[in-house]
Amino acid sequence: MASASTSKYNSHSLENESIKRTSRDGVNRDLTEAVPRLPGETLITDKEVIYICPFNGPIKGRVYITNYRLYLRSLETDSALILDVPLGVISRIEKMGGATSRGENSYGLDITCKDMRNLRFALKQEGHSRRDMFEILTRYAFPLAHSLPLFAFLNEEKFNVDGWTVYNPVEEYRRQGLPNHHWRITFINKCYELCDTYPALLVVPYRASDDDLRRVATFRSRNRIPVLSWIHPENKTVIVRCSQPLVGMSGKRNKDDEKYLDVIRETNKQISKLTIYDARPSVNAVANKATGGGYESDDAYHNAELFFLDIHNIHVMRESLKKVKDIVYPNVEESHWLSSLESTHWLEHIKLVLTGAIQVADKVASGKSSVLVHCSDGWDRTAQLTSLAMLMLDSFYRSIEGFEILVQKEWISFGHKFASRIGHGDKNHTDADRSPIFLQFIDCVWQMSKQFPTAFEFNEQFLIIILDHLYSCRFGTFLFNCESARERQKVTERTVSLWSLINSNKEKFKNPFYTKEIHRVLYPVASMRHLELWVNYYIRWNPRIKQQQPNPVEQRYMELLTLLDEYIKRLEELQLANSAQLSDPPTSPSSPSHMMPHVQTHFL
Template sequence: QVSQDGLSQDLSESVPQLPGEILITDKEVIYICPFNGPIKGRVYITNYRLYLRSLETDSALILDVPLGVISLVEKMGGATSRGENSYGLDITCKDLRNLRFALKQEGHSRRDMFEILTRYAFPLAHSLPLFAFLNEEKFNVDGWTIYNPVEEYRRQGLPNHHWRITFINKCYELCDTYPAVLVVPYRTSDDDLRRVATFRSRNRISVLSWIHPENKMVIMRCSQPLVGMSGKRNKDDEKYLDVIRETNRQISKLTIYDARPSVNAVANKATGGGYESDDAYHNAELSFLDIHNIHVMRESLKKVKDIVYPNIEESHWLSSLESTHWLEHIKARAIQVADKVSSGKSSVLVHCSDGWDRTAQLTSLAMLMLDSFYRSIEGFEILVQKEWISFGHKFASGNLHSLLSEKLGI
């Protein structure tokens, strides 16, 4: 049944429905299927999903796309378009799909669908709540309690006589993008940490992410030092990194992995940032991992999309994948971090500029390789909460829920 305004009266008969999900509109469209060509169907848009059901008996097709998967909605064709199915909408998804819908030119059907999709796919830009806060589903597990930082550090055998847990950031006064619970060297006082914070971008000091259960090498993370063009030094920061090195008597130097290309790190000096120099950090060894910024990564991802959607050429699959350089960017460097720690050669400090993008990629992937707990469902949940969410990765910006023009990402 359909009401006078064209909305299906019984949503449950047409579209799977979550508690709190409501139908906004439904329209007859032509779906330009990349595999089977044009298919006549009806598209339903709720406050959670775009749902297409084909109307052709010989071509049963269903598309179920959460609106949060949509990254871009564009109009295709104009009022003077004459080609068949040339007037409609082109929808780009974050899962590499492109959905194209042809609509009738009369009756403003495209404009209505464009405005509704734009409004509900990017709710924060239109003063609407995310569906997560409208969803009335009941769950057996309270997701907010899955990650307990103190318990996770205890699982790793911390605190011990070399490392302590500090609550210096419990009110987020030391660093507003760091978690409330931090693990730092036992010999370092909270006052020392406050002095060190002044020399690290956004006060993101070096803190422990993971400790090897046998050789006691550690993975640390932080942001870039505030060296600037004048080559400023900070004795407290230099001493702090030396204390980190001395937590394990087996190593003579602390390995610092700067995720950026060296030219980018040098350029950051112009804006007050920079990297650890040999002159200032005698007992550290700095390596640049040459992971490029988001623009290069996005171009690499675009190449991946081109080879997997809509069709895959099996005969050229491996060579095509290699040409994208997608796996190279992060995988090889994460292995480098994991190998350095597992071999017992050195403890590792990882940073990029702010320490919440490339840094999190490297620490979390290395921890996945080194610790089987993180390869369980519960462990992976804890890893994401710990290394990404609690350490300030900008998921909201990268997911594009709020700013249509901001093309960010991991």
């Protein structure tokens, strides 16, 4: 049984944490050590600083910088404060104050983080102490700008489970009953020649030849042709994903593309039209014609019905999250909380994404029509909609390993641009490609788990650790923009998978209320009255905000897991002691009770 001890990357505030014992997340937490270190992690420098804590005021401490983390330990007797920040979380480092600054603690560094917090350190003005710390932090927080590897390529952690084996596309499609008489697996993209941002293995209509696929690819943005994501086990309707058609201002048509969509419609012998959900607002879809894109018009696609879902683009989402950060860190203004939250429009965007996914799921569950989903390029809003709809329709994806497969399949293998959206190891914090699309998806999953507390095998901590390591660069799971780039960099050979950490300690991430229901379709309520801000994620760094407490049963469950872990450890020690005694020549007759001390249990 795995330990239920909590790692440093968890949901509650690190502000007042003391160092823990060695835990099973691979981090050495020896109390005698100045800083916990992972295998492959090396200490670069340490320095005495003043941490300007936004909640408790200035705190004198020593900061340690490794090639993976920034670690601060308080030097004050009345404060046990510890900060443990993976350098991958850092978005921006700025110098605060100048040589002539005279105010107390006005000279130092301001650090902006990607996980809803900022850090501020004051340093002495003499001896270039700030310059040294700034240069070292910049070098290791943004290794790509300094021709250094991301930490994931230096990480030497070993786990008893290999997370890279979790997702096998052939096995996952076989689980769905594919290939069948209407759908086939094609290796046309084996060398990523058809589409460099798609996976090597694709599922396409049986009646479409590889030559047909090549012709369709010329009419879809980035060659991202319509391919199958999921098939309903009974009514055989499907969810298909792709990018926008290249219609342009002149209203171009492509007979191969039109025929291909008709073939998709006919795979389950449906008489009704193929339903196309375009994730964009209609105004944006029309505007995209000016850059060569567009949407499927009624004139060209007679057997298709098009609906716009009004989900805004990556730039709108980025600005919305910035506003959320402004209202949650460092201070929460209680008197204007509701109006401030409303002004961010964050929950409004969550609502639109969930509403769109519900429409996709409902259409497929009804058996009336297969569904094609796209946005502009088919790697942001499209991934949100297909993966959430699949989560609603297929209970397998609500298990821990099923969810990992869903993320690997719909996000990682189908080319969500993690490197561009997160900016791993990149110093360009103003990059217009940065956007919290994957965070938004995880938020939607959390909203669903709140409404269906028994439907998911995983708990909130599971979602939070995924988000923490989305940024940390400790694992190779979310690195690079697409499968072809990961293969070139040999990511599965040279890095550790996040699923190795999670699956070697599964008990910690299990929901004790989980009830497996195979055929249950989940339809969350996507109204503003039923959506809430995820306090345990967005406001976890603020010790003044009471965290949403876990259910007492869940809390007791975690306590019992910890207790069980201690008993197992004690039993192993006793067995070792016993075997040592048995190997020694006996000096006097002894009974088993002499050799095995009585262990008291507290379960009853």
